[in-house]
Amino acid sequence: MDPRSRPYRSVLYIPGSKPRALDKARGLPVDAIIFDLEDAVSADEKENARDTLKEALAQGGYGQRIKIVRINGLDTPWGHDDARAVREMDADVVLLPKVGSPADIDALAAITGDLPIWAMMETPRGMLNAAAIAAHPVLTGMVMGTNDLAKELQTRFRADRLPMMAGLGLCLLAAKAEGLIIVDGVYNAFKDDEGLAAECAQGRDMGFDGKTLIHPAQVDVANAAFAPSAEEVDLARRQIAAFEEVEASGQGVAVVDGKIVENLHVATARETLAKAEAIEALQAG
Numbered sequence: 001m002d003p004r005s006r007p008y009r010s011v012l013y014i015p016g017s018k019p020r021a022l023d024k025a026r027g028l029p030v031d032a033i034i035f036d037l038e039d040a041v042s043a044d045e046k047e048n049a050r051d052t053l054k055e056a057l058a059q060g061g062y063g064q065r066i067k068i069v070r071i072n073g074l075d076t077p078w079g080h081d082d083a084r085a086v087r088e089m090d091a092d093v094v095l096l097p098k099v100g101s102p103a104d105i106d107a108l109a110a111i112t113g114d115l116p117i118w119a120m121m122e123t124p125r126g127m128l129n130a131a132a133i134a135a136h137p138v139l140t141g142m143v144m145g146t147n148d149l150a151k152e153l154q155t156r157f158r159a160d161r162l163p164m165m166a167g168l169g170l171c172l173l174a175a176k177a178e179g180l181i182i183v184d185g186v187y188n189a190f191k192d193d194e195g196l197a198a199e200c201a202q203g204r205d206m207g208f209d210g211k212t213l214i215h216p217a218q219v220d221v222a223n224a225a226f227a228p229s230a231e232e233v234d235l236a237r238r239q240i241a242a243f244e245e246v247e248a249s250g251q252g253v254a255v256v257d258g259k260i261v262e263n264l265h266v267a268t269a270r271e272t273l274a275k276a277e278a279i280e281a282l283q284a285g
């Protein structure tokens with residue numbers, strides 16, 4: 001399956017230290033899981049969390065969900081041991097926090113080899129170096145770390161995320177330029193479905209592939225927001241059909257619902273259908 005079509009609507013953080021949550025995730029309808037060894041795990045629990053996580057992944061049961069392990073930074077007392085341990089885990093991706101430059105990715109790749117790397121984008125330096133980070137050959141995805149970014153920028157929370165926009169935009173541009181997956185940051189108020197839905201809608205409008213989540217109660221909201229709606233699927237089908245019809249008669253522009261449809265719109269329509277089919281296949285499997 002084309003990695004661009006594979007759904008990443010819901011990407012749930014699970015503290016690697018919590019066996020109950022690690023078990024619960026086996027039954028949650030998430031597209032990907034970030035098994036966390038970093039900020040969700042206290043310093044006292046770091047060593048145990050590594051073993052608990054390794055055991056949970058060895059037991060399996062996570063089905064088609066993409067398994068991402070977030071290690072501690074290589075400048076911390078745990079980072080190097082985490083990185084060595086990930087090589088022995090059943091993980092699809094290793095996620096490096098607080099990436100500031102491509103050299104950080106080089107340092108991790110020297111330990112983890114061919115394992116795909118994703119970068120947490122959550123520092124001002126990381127934002128400024130987003131293009132160079134995204135171009136790193138082993139990098140396949142980016143995750144916005146909006147809590148750390150807010151801390152570093154000394155911003156206040158705003159529902160419209162105005163203070164975040166420069167950073168979000170830079171990372172989106174960098175990820176799209178290199179064909180990477182990019183998922184949005186977390187919404188901390190995990191009992192506020194309305195606020196989460198609004199932030200998911202904003203992220204989807206901006207072009208994010210999905211949202212990182214902190215609690216199972218957030219999964220359905222993100223899955224709905226980042227899936228093509230029935231109306232989008234219907235429009236995509238009609239655009240393709242209308243374009244094929246005019247193309248057969250030697251023209252390059254169709255009109256659907258009073259709007260022009262050219263070959264680039266058809267490419268987007270085909271992507272929409274591919275994503276809808278991929279979601280259906282995931283749900284069926």
Ligand SMILES: CC(C)(COP(=O)(O)OP(=O)(O)OC[C@H]1O[C@@H](n2cnc3c(N)ncnc32)[C@H](O)[C@@H]1OP(=O)(O)O)[C@@H](O)C(=O)NCCC(=O)NCCSC(=O)C[C@H](O)C(=O)O
Nearest residue numbers: 013014015020021024025039040145146147148214215216
């Ligand atoms: C926020 C929480 C501490 C709340 O936990 P809890 O009080 O246990 O919630 P509930 O009682 O409502 O839980 C109900 C059941 O759901 C399970 N559960 C809870 N959270 C998760 C989860 N994330 N994944 C899987 N399962 C989960 C509980 O075990 C209960 O199960 P059961 O008893 O069987 O019914 C907690 O949700 C939590 O710790 N969330 C994760 C926090 C986290 O990962 N933080 C780090 C990532 S955020 C970040 O740092 C991003 C970035 O770096 C940045 O800078 O922005």
Ligand SMILES: [Mg+2]
Nearest residue numbers: 122145147148
């Ligand atoms: Mg962070």
